[in-house]
Amino acid sequence: MSYERILIKGAYLMTQDEKLGDLVGDVLIADGTIQAIGRDLQDDRARVIDGSGSAVLPGxxxxxxxxxxxxxxxxxxxxxxxxxxxxxxxxxxxxxxxxxxxxxxxxxxxxxxxxxxxxxxxxxxxxxxxxxxxxxxxxxxxxxxxxxxxxxxxxxxxxxxxxxxxxxxxxxxxxxxxxxxxxxxxxxxxxxxxxxxxxxxxxxxxxxxxxxxxxxxxxxxxxxxxxxxxxxxxxxxxxxxxxxxxxxxxxxxxxxxxxxxxxxxxxxxxxxxxxxxxxxxxxxxxxxxxxxxxxxxxxxxxxxxxxxxxxxxxxxxxxxxxxxxxxxxxxxxxxxxxxxxxxxxxxxxxxxxxxxxxxxxGIDHRTGSLTPGKQADLIMIRLDHANLLPATDVAAAIVAGGHAGNVDTVLVGGRVLKEGGVLKGGETVFEQAAASRDRLFRAAGYPPQ
Ligand SMILES: [Zn+2]
Known part of the structure; x- marks a missing residue:
């Protein structure tokens, strides 16, 4: 499987890594893992995602x-x-x-x-x-x-x-x-x-x-x-x-x-x-x-x-x-x-x-923080959406007001599963879920009369 090189620039990084803490900076992702965290990272081959106005944190x-x-x-x-x-x-x-x-x-x-x-x-x-x-x-x-x-x-x-x-x-x-x-x-x-x-x-x-x-x-x-x-x-x-x-x-x-x-x-x-x-x-x-x-x-x-x-x-x-x-x-x-x-x-x-x-x-050696070497499991939350503005304390804004609609981008192991607020794939899943529910209700006679 080939992985995309991605460079997220200028985001508020809530790393959950004790040594790195929170910082405004960049995340470089390649081969499915986090390669580097820091300020002013450069990579000519990477696709750049603008992280300004957003928080990036482990998923x-x-x-x-x-x-x-x-x-x-x-x-x-x-x-x-x-x-x-x-x-x-x-x-x-x-x-x-x-x-x-x-x-x-x-x-x-x-x-x-x-x-x-x-x-x-x-x-x-x-x-x-x-x-x-x-x-x-x-x-x-x-x-x-x-x-x-x-x-x-x-x-x-x-x-x-x-x-x-x-x-x-x-x-x-x-x-x-x-x-x-x-x-x-x-x-x-x-x-x-x-x-x-x-x-x-x-x-x-x-x-x-x-x-x-x-x-x-x-x-x-x-x-x-x-x-x-x-x-x-x-x-x-x-x-x-x-x-x-x-x-x-x-x-x-x-x-x-x-x-x-x-x-x-x-x-x-x-x-x-x-x-x-x-x-x-x-x-x-x-x-x-x-x-x-x-x-x-x-x-x-x-x-x-x-x-x-x-x-x-x-x-x-x-x-x-x-x-x-x-x-x-x-x-x-x-x-x-x-x-x-x-x-x-x-x-x-x-x-x-x-x-x-x-x-x-038992997987904290692989995921759970933005730490170089770990799997690129991370999310980007837009802080410039109306429900979160102005995000004075970012953690407080996310806890008090955040919802799925603020989640702009989701990566698992470096694969982009949601971007620009749009989930990739699964177009027919919720129709199939409704059909499954209907079949189960018929089989079980639910709700009970
Ligand atoms: Zn349970």
Whole structure:
């Protein structure tokens, strides 16, 4: 594959690289990687993109999204957790054909790219067959996004696979590792989405963790889900059994105790806060952002499910901030009453949505900051659009007012996927997504009468 040489000139660079910081300057991209960052860079062979009036930053990294639900957008913004489970995981999930998974994933990827997400960690609990899994992975190859594909469990017999499940992780993950995603340096890589001791028996959790580690895969786990999570204390169980490790990312942690969050930190594990989803959906608990910071963990951020919240990271950052302000006002949930919790600001949120996401996925040596040698995964946000003018504090402007329409240019591994505000490709995807949705509704008799 041949790569374009690109020189972005005169942009406000929010590098997320500790040594480089923020500066007004240029970025040279060649061979899919960032070659140089600095002022007054020259390159006769490169195509020049004018970055004046724009911010350039590493692309957003969404560390937890159920991409397969991409054709079921906004079905239930006011659903409770149980209503979501009934409608999607237990209801519609069993009717998905491989082509529905493909088109859902592709729709989710394209919307993500349009909104400046360059890496998504796809939490794929739609492993209804090998063909479903392969379709999910193929969509990531086709969309151009960087994807960490977290192989999960099926949505057939959904009740048997969660909340005390005695079924071990599907063995098909061995085939995927050996035959489909063996290369950990590729644009699409493999992780394991495990249920852990909160959603399966402890014996199953232990078996699954050993399986993932045998295959050399990092692990994600949903924990701290409502009252059930508070009772299970999955992180504590893992720590006590010697299974907690730096290869694990814990998703939500809403009702994980402060002590569990300290255990998470002590073992070098990472966290993903789905702040927008958590504030919208009763039943899970509230975002643990401030409690994680108190424990010494800088979290990553995630969208979770587009059936409830919008698939962009601007809304996720804003929701995290909104909830923090409720904590400060003393109006937060029961887990957040401790005085003196550390707070965060707009610049922190940008780092949670970029470099901390890369760390949580174990790919920070390849992406997550504008650092020479890393993959050219970056976005350009127009600061001269009416909704952001005048951008006095750039991070604050992006967090408070940014939206997908401000994202002018998106590169993944040096490939231009959006430029001049126009997404490349995918013209028929949203029509196909509507057709997939209609077919699923017919098959499932949805909505229930
Ligand atoms: Zn989730």
């Amino acid at each position: 957003f990294i969404d560390t937890h999204r159920h991409n397969w639900q991409g054709a079921l957008r906004s079905l239930g913004p006011s659903w409770t957790y149980q209503e979501y489970r009934n409608a999607i995981q237990i209801g519609l999930g069993q009717y998905f054909e491989p082509e529905d998974v493909y088109i859902g994933n592709l729709a989710a990827d394209l919307l993500s790219i349009d909104a400046g997400v360059t890496t998504v960690r796809d939490e794929s609990h739609i492993s209804n067959s090998s063909e479903h899994t392969d379709a999910a992975i193929n969509a990531h190859w086709d969309s151009g996004i960087r994807a960490v594909f977290d192989h999960g469990w099926p949505s057939t017999e959904a009740e048997e696979w969660q909340f005390g499940s005695a079924r071990t992780h599907p063995e098909d993950i061995r085939r995927v590792r050996a035959e489909v995603l063996a290369d950990d340096t590729a644009r699409v890589t493999l992780n394991a989405m495990l249920r852990g001791p909160e959603l399966s028996t402890f014996e199953v959790a232990e078996h699954d963790i050993r399986l993932a580690r045998e295959l050399g895969l990092r692990i994600s786990m949903h924990v701290g889900l409502g009252e059930w999570g508070a009772k299970q204390q999955a992180i504590r169980k893992l720590a006590e059994a010697g299974l907690l490790g730096s290869d694990m990312t814990f998703i939500h942690c809403c009702t994980s105790t402060d002590e569990e969050l300290r255990m998470l930190a002590d073992h070098g594990a990472t966290a993903s806060v789905a702040s927008a989803l958590e504030v919208f959906m009763p039943g899970l608990g509230q975002p643990a952002t401030n409690r994680l910071l108190a424990a010494g963990v800088r979290p990553s951020l995630s969208v979770d499910t587009e059936t409830i919240v919008s698939g962009d990271m601007f809304g996720v950052m804003r929701a995290a901030l909104a909830y923090q302000q409720l904590v400060i006002a003393g109006a937060a949930g029961p887990m957040d009453r401790a005085p003196g919790l550390p707070t965060f600001g707009s610049a922190d949120l940008i780092s949670f949505a970029t470099i901390e996401g890369a760390r949580a996925c």
